[in-house]
Amino acid sequence: MRVPEQVSRIAVVVAVVLVGAVALRFFIIPQSYFSTALHRSSTVKREAARAVHYAGAQACRECHQEQFDAKAVGNHKNLGCETCHGPSAAHAEDPSSVKPEAPRDRKFCPVCHAYDPSRPTGFPQINPTSHNPLKPCVSCHNPHAPVPPQTPEQCSACHGQIARTKAQSSHALLECTVCHTVSEEHKKNPRSALPSIPQARDFCGRCHGQAAGESSAPKIDMATHGGSYLCWQCHYPHLPEAH
């Protein structure tokens, strides 16, 4: 059997291509080029070598122990210094020539403390347009240990969402203290001294039971209405109109 001429021709081409590819892959290109481990470690090295801009609160402590101590017991104890003062690694490196920012105008504090319905209930919020307009926040509140200069007169200072809801309900005219007993301590440490919450059906019955005399509050028969359910399982007390 003869090997046809065209096979030898094409075989030469194929061989040249294959040998060329093998030579390129194994001899011409340096082998380190194919090392995944090498590529990865150099990437890690490159990432690790990037400059840090935020020094971290511990770095601040080395010089600013006083502010650190004040902050440690106040309501801002969980804040990093650079939350307000901005990236300060450059300042930590060279304290005299680079100064971090220290926001003193009224624009900065509302970034966190302006009223926003999506913010968690209980987070201290104010309405920036009506809350002591034009006065810089730092004139009443020490930013390193902020406490209300006087205890808030109205619950709505912190519980804006509830106040707004209640204002549109049949309970609009009721003071918060009608249902909640609030200690003075709650105004300073809201989470450690919680106000009381009514626990039993009888509490609503004081106004809405048939026995309750005065007021125009709608009356129901406490014995039959709602069975064993608690009132607030159907009626949200801040907006009691049942849906």
Next chain:
Amino acid sequence: MEMFREIMGRVSGYIYPNEIEINWSILIVVYPYLTGLVAGAFILASLVKVFNVKELQPTYRLSLLTALSFLLIAPFPLLLHLAWPMRSFEIFLTPNLTSAMAMFGFVYAWYLMGVLLLEVWFEFRRDLVVLARETKGVLRFVYRLLSLFSSDISEAALAFDRKAIRFITIIGIPSAFLLHGYVGFIFGSIKANPWWSSVLMPIVFLMSAIVSGIAMVVLLYMIITATRNETIDMKCLDKIVTFLFYAVIVDFSLEFLDFIHRLYESEESIQILGQLIALRLFQNLVILQVLMGMLVPLAILVVVELRRFNDDMRKLLYFISVILIQLGIFSTRWNVVIGGQLFSKSLRGLMTYKMEITGLEGLLTALVLLILPFVILTVLVRILPIRRLDQQALPPG
């Protein structure tokens, strides 16, 4: 900021902020369109050699050359789209074996060099030798180089060529399936994108590729015979169109199955995909792709099958339907690639794609890339005879 407002104005609902940029542009639409034509044209060619459909012999060489010229251009949209085209060789040298896209270089190289070039060479070798003997000067050298300086055209050698072609074609069919099924897999395997993520994707891509490739060969055959003042072999044309008809039916059923399946499964994404079709893709998907690109040509082909029209009428109807099919398949590619990026992965909003005109990833580049294969094909059919030389030598009629 102005620009931001302008762009946000084109967004409805919620999108993740990084999603504002449409990352895969019109060039990525052109790419599967081109490879689809390659795979389709090759499958048509294989019908002659493997399945012995004798009627298709007149378009055999044309299909091969069509596949070759589109394949040569197919990688360019990808290259131009890369942010670092000069790094593209990394795909060959350090492929990430878990990546579908990393296999592109190998699938492409295998298909180009292991299948298509080999088959073209064996098919044209005899004619190259004959041409080299008949011509003089530079052209003679070109023909001799193309034939790799082989000169044996004895009957035994030609018999070997035929055997080789048959063998390569048998390997070539799964390779063509691989080439385009793989392009579908690149999209179908993205589980993050519910518009793409579907096991049917590679198969739908493959069937639509066959449809578009066959339609393209029909179109080219009609144009080339017209420009050369030759007569169209109606037996051949009717046969190709019959295959085209079957392919369109299978393709349509698969796409319909995919659609029904999504609707019935009604996953989390169904609502946003419904909005996508209704608000962003209605023209391209419902009107261009399904109605104009599929139902109308299908209807035309059904009518042609049922009624006996004369040759000229059939030619006209075939011509209209293959052009509509090209339009439809291009919209299919558009709707997959661009459509898949027009909704947010938060499944809550829709984006819009504003195509560049002059940029590197713009309309003009895409048009140039779509025209280039035809230029290559023109050169190829000038150099290489698309009919066997002895047949051409016979007096017409």
Next chain:
Amino acid sequence: MDRRRFLKGAVLFLPACGLLSTAAQQALAAAQAKNAAAGEADTGLGDYKPGDHWYGMGVEIDKCIGCNRCVEACKAENDVPRDMFHFRTWVERYKIRHDGEASVECISTQQGKEATPEADQDVVRTFFVPKLCNQCAHPPCTQVCPVGATFPTEDGVVLVDKERCIGCRYCIQACPYGARYLNPLTRTADKCTFCYHRLVKGLVPACVEVCPTQARVFGDLKSKASRLVRFERMNHISVLKPALNTVPKVYYAQLDGEVR
């Protein structure tokens, strides 16, 4: 050409191939040995041992006040373009109405908008959700990268090699969380690195450093004393898009079902 000549050719060709491949294997082994030696000499990390850590982040939805300090810190720390298109982390506001319809907006792209939004009576619940790269333990983005330019490190952070990324943007398509973008400056894929350069120095990521309410908790899951482990013990934890099986390492507490 007859069979004898062909066989002669084959006899020469095959050993030549054998020689080539042997030489190739030797070259490869030598190079690997050299790399290994080089790797041990200098990792560029000092005393830090990546294999000892496995990082994750906890996010407590009920603490987030949507102040965007994390977003600004991230942009400053990581030189992220200061435009509205590129974020390594961002904060979303959710509002869920009585009919169950949820509306979402990204408050990080709305900075400078000063007016506080009106309280909407129809809203049942509303809250903020910080988002970032989930540093998945089973990341779809590294799977699809054609050249392996993005990869998970030993300590569980997904990084991008900007010197090898070819900019095909397949990883951006594969990320279900929209956490990746093409950095216009380097023209390579970019994403949150958990501030890797800070971790190796013992610092926490910049977003965690500045979060005023400690809504973000960073920690090492390999250390039993870490804050993140405590966070996971104290809360019911969910992750985003669990059905995609990407196994995220950003853990949310009190996550609403509407968030995706």
